[in-house]
Amino acid sequence: MILCVGLATVDLVYRVDRVPGVDEKAQARSAEVAAGGPALNAAITAAALGAPVTLVTAIGTHPLGALIRQDLETHDVRLVDAAQDSEGLPPVSTVIVVNGTGERTIVSRNAGDRSFRVPGEGLPDAELTLVDGHHPVLAVAAARAARTLVVDAGTWRPVFADILPHADVVACSAAFRSLDGLTAPDVIVTHGPAPVTWTRDGHTEEIEVPPVEALDTAGAGDAFHGALAYALHAGKPMRDAITEAIRVAGVRVQHPGPRSWLDEL
Known part of the structure; x- marks a missing residue:
């Protein structure tokens, strides 16, 4: 099983011809x-590729959380909600995608200053764990147990x-700030459409x-991470796993919208 630990949000996605300037209005071509x-998108990607996946995140009981839960259920991702008693608003993001180029601008507070403890039953056991650094208490616990x-x-x-x-x-x-100091056994750096570098x-x-x-x-980065986790969980050598992650991210960027691209995997 793959365990993904981190952020789940409600995204309001606008597709526009151009990003509006300051004090300017724009008519969106579409809204979703x-x-x-990051963790949710990676979890759904890995599940779509065929892995059993559990997501540990914080959603709560706010009505908007139902949208997140439904998406996870639709894509066969098991949920562990560390905020199951919280009535607060889940993280919400506004995503503006430029029609024609696919470039995106995101406004989000992510998890803000919300903090949630590890559920009383602990974290599920998994062969591979992916963390995105959001919800720090959960992330550190998952990292130590992985x-x-x-x-x-x-x-x-x-x-x-x-x-x-x-x-x-x-x-x-x-653009990762501490890139020069990374000492993990495998360090993978993406450069958009340029080659991926892998250091071992x-x-x-x-x-x-x-x-x-x-x-x-x-x-696209979330899809890359989910596919990388899937490939490593399946036992693929690192170079092959990176190649698979590149392929999946490539599929993702060719299709507008948050989930339609999964049908092309």
Whole structure:
């Protein structure tokens, strides 16, 4: 089983011809409301590829949380909700996708200052654990207990100082703040459409990213991490796992909308 620990959000997604400027209004071509968040998107990706997946996150009892729960149920992801008694609003993001280029702009408070303890029954046992650094208490507990730990290090957060020493694999973007200090056994760095770099034992190699027409880049990194977790859980060698993650992220960006691309896997 793959255990994903981190953020789940409600995403309001607008598709526009251009991002409006300050004090300017814009008419969206379309609007969608969907579940999102790095850990949730990765969990749904891994489940769509065929892995058994459990997501540990914080949703609560607010009516908007039902949308997140339904999305997870539809895609066969088991949920452990560390906020099951909370009536507060779940994390909400606004995602603006530019029609034609697929570039996205996101406004979000993520989990804000909300903090949730590990559920009384503890965390589920898993062969592989993926954490995104959100919900720090849950993330650190999962990192310490993991058999194999994959870290989605998209954006630097202070909690990574406690998580990274436990990491077997760190997958991050080129903009990650502490890139030079990463010492995990495997460090994978994505560069958008440019080659992915993979470092092991001081040796770095590049893995090509096939060119595709990008229509929607929202969640592409999450898809990469979910596919990487799936491939490693399935026992694939690291280079093959990275190649599979690149393939899946490529499928994701070619399809507008949060979930339609899963049918193409």
